[in-house]
Amino acid sequence: MNTWPGGKRHAMHQDDHEKWNSSHCPGTRQLCDLCGEPTGRCEKDGIWSVGGEPLCEECAEKHPECGV
Secondary structure, eight states: OOOOGGGSOOOOOHHHHHHHHHHSTTOSOOBOTTTOSBOSOOTTTOEEOTTSOEEOHHHHHHOGGGOO
């Protein structure tokens, strides 16, 4: 299972992020803004809330008010 550098989720510069992903396949995971669980998706196929945050399929279906 992949983890964040230092074991804590945090912002990274794009260059650092690319380096981390290249040696820690499959890279950092997209986490649902509502439940905090991995979405199983990436930026290209993500489900997004009106506010631009990633959502998992389950939360998107449970919370249609998020404006997916």
